[in-house]
Amino acid sequence: MTMLLDTFWLELDNFAKLWQYVCTTYPYGLVESIVGTVVLTIGFVVPATMYLVMDQFPSFAKARKIQPWEKQPTPEKTRQAIIYSLLNYFYTCATVFGYHWLLGWRTSTYRFEPELPTPLGFVTEFACGIALREVIFYYIHRLLHHKWFFWIHQKHHEFNTPIGFAAIYCHPIEMLVQNGLPIALPLAICRGHFITQMLFATYAVWDATAAHSGYTFGRLPTPELHDLHHEKPLQHYGVVGFMDTLHGTDRSPMRPSRLK
Numbered sequence: 001m002t003m004l005l006d007t008f009w010l011e012l013d014n015f016a017k018l019w020q021y022v023c024t025t026y027p028y029g030l031v032e033s034i035v036g037t038v039v040l041t042i043g044f045v046v047p048a049t050m051y052l053v054m055d056q057f058p059s060f061a062k063a064r065k066i067q068p069w070e071k072q073p074t075p076e077k078t079r080q081a082i083i084y085s086l087l088n089y090f091y092t093c094a095t096v097f098g099y100h101w102l103l104g105w106r107t108s109t110y111r112f113e114p115e116l117p118t119p120l121g122f123v124t125e126f127a128c129g130i131a132l133r134e135v136i137f138y139y140i141h142r143l144l145h146h147k148w149f150f151w152i153h154q155k156h157h158e159f160n161t162p163i164g165f166a167a168i169y170c171h172p173i174e175m176l177v178q179n180g181l182p183i184a185l186p187l188a189i190c191r192g193h194f195i196t197q198m199l200f201a202t203y204a205v206w207d208a209t210a211a212h213s214g215y216t217f218g219r220l221p222t223p224e225l226h227d228l229h230h231e232k233p234l235q236h237y238g239v240v241g242f243m244d245t246l247h248g249t250d251r252s253p254m255r256p257s258r259l260k
Contacts, residue, residue, distance in 0.1 A: 012116075019195065020114040028108035028194075029100030035198050037093045043205025044089065048164035051213045052078070055163070064215050066227045071161045072214070081165040088168045088175045095176065110187060110194040117193040125192040129200040130240065132186035138243035140178045145233060153178075162212040162230050179208070182239075207239070225250075 022031060055061050055072070062069045073081070100107075117125065144153035156170040168179055183204045187197040210218035211226040221241055229236040235249050244250035 016116050019116060023112055023114045027105035028112045029103055029105035031112075032108045032110070032194070033093075033097045033100050033105075036096050036201070039198055039201045040089060040093065040205060043202045044085075044168060044209050047206055047209045047213075047218075048085070048167065051164035051209070051215065052082075054215070061215075064217065066214055066216055066224050067161045067231070073159065073161060073163055077159075078163060078165070081159070081163060081169045085165045085168045088170065088172065091172060092168075092175060092180065108194060109184065110197045111191050112194050117196050121193065122196050122199075125187055125190055125196040126200055128190045129186040129192070129196075129204070132189060133182045133204060134238055134240045134243050136185055137178070137182035138238040138247075140181065141237045142247075142249075144174065144178060145237070157230065157233060159212075160230055162214055162227060164209050164213045167209045167212040211239075 054064075055078075058069065065072065143149055152171045152173050156166070156174060159166040159169065168175060170179065183201050186192075187200060192200075207219050211223050212230075213223060214227065215223060217223075225236045225241065235251065236244055237249055238244045241250060
């Protein structure tokens with residue numbers, strides 16, 4: 001145990017030195033663009049691919065899927081989700097790079113400091129990110145279900161039975177507004193440390209992928225809440241759930257009989 005702790009502190013010290021070098025050497029906008037691409041890759045492409053591989057083993061998947069195996073997307077629909085979501089992936093990365101290029105790579109939305117955030121600062125900012133993400137996501141998501149704006153959101157709801165790659169299977173406007181803003185804005189509002197933001201963003205993107213995986217595991221609260229939203233779109237708009245409780249949009253009970 002002592003050896004593991006010593007290794008952890010040594011690696012943390014090495015990371016602190018690396019971060020200090022990056023922070024004082026490269027333009028903030030360039031760092032944010034490159035690391036943001038890494039975050040989207042780790043948080044979306046990696047887990048979505050992992051879930052897709054699981055789907056290739058029916059004996060494993062059938063026992064762990066939320067909805068019945070017969071309702072799972074066809075191979076053609078799955079291919080469509082992969083292609084379209086990867087286009088959104090590249091489109092988002094290009095948008096971030098283009099935004100910072102226009103600003104001359106000089107600025108960042110977050111706090112760039114050579115020192116790593118303190119443990120208390122990290123926990124506080126991360127908690128702020130979770131809370132504000134829920135609020136922002138809930139209201140944008142609910143607005144997109146209004147008849148005036150559902151034309152933007154309806155593509156995402158082509159998947160009544162979602163899969164991991166369906167997490168960003170959506171209209172390009174939705175990709176930036178609903179998927180991007182609830183992750184980018186919280187720590188921008190809090191003026192959070194860039195390191196905290198990158199870890200929060202990795203968690204948030206991975207969480208969104210897990211919520212669409214169709215599996216009974218992989219996130220808290222249970223992925224079934226968002227799965228229910230895809231099946232019954234007028235409920236469970238939030239991520240964590242407290243905004244649904246506040247507004248009474250969490251009324252439909254989960255059905256254990258679907259866990260088969």
